[in-house]
Amino acid sequence: MSCLTVSLYVCSEFLDTFDTIDKDGTVTPAEFIKYYANVSASIEEDDYFELMIRNAWHISGGEGWCANSTCRRVLVTHLDSHQSIQEIKNDLGLKDDDFEGMMKNLEKQGVKDIAQIELASGHKYVVGKGAMTGVAAVFAPQTTAPAATTAASADAGAVKDGKFDPRPSAAATTQFRGRRAPGGQSTISFG
Secondary structure (H helix, E strand, O other), X not given: OOHHHHHHXXXXXXXXXXXXXXXXXXXXXXHHHHHHHHHHHOOOOHHHHHHHHHHHOOOOOOOHHHOOOOOOEEEEEEOOOOEEEEXXXXXXXXXXXXXXXXXXXXXXXXXOOEEEEEOOOOOEEEOOOOEEEOHHHOOOOOOOOOOOOOHHHHHHOEEEOOEEEOOOOHHHHHOOOOOOOOOOOOXXXXX
C-alpha cells in the first residue's frame, strides 16, 4: 500500500467522523457542531470540555485550568536584550524547524523587535543571520553528507534530507525505557 493510499484513507476516515449529515466529503459548520455536541454530552465539566477543544484545535486563550496548553511557546530575546515567553497563536501545522513561520506568526501578534527565538529544546534561531544554533546546530540545512554526529546531536534529533527531525535517536530513547520521566509520580488519576 503506497503512502498516498494510506494518507487518503486516513483523511477519509477523519472526515467521516465529522461528515455525518450529508456524507458529501465536506464538513459543514452544522456537522462540526453536531459532532462536538455529542462529544460534550460525555464530558461532565464545561471547563474540561473547553480545555479539550482549545488543546485539540490549538485555540489560544482560556482562563485558569481552561487555558490552552498546546500552542507552542518560545523564548524571545528582543533587540534591547530583554526576554519574554511568547505563545505562537495559530500554530496548528507549524513544524519544529519552521522558524520563518514562527516569526511571521509572532509579527502578526505584534511582536516585532525579535533578535532571537529559542525553543524549549534549546535550539535557537538568530534573526538576520538566518543562523540556527543549539545542540550541534541540528537545524542548519546540510548540502553535503553530515559528519559523524556527536552524542549531544544524536540525543537532540537529526537532519535528514535537509530537514530537522526533532524525535530523539534510538540511542537517546533507550535510557528512559521502563522508567518514569523526571518529576516522579503521574498527575493522571482514573476513577
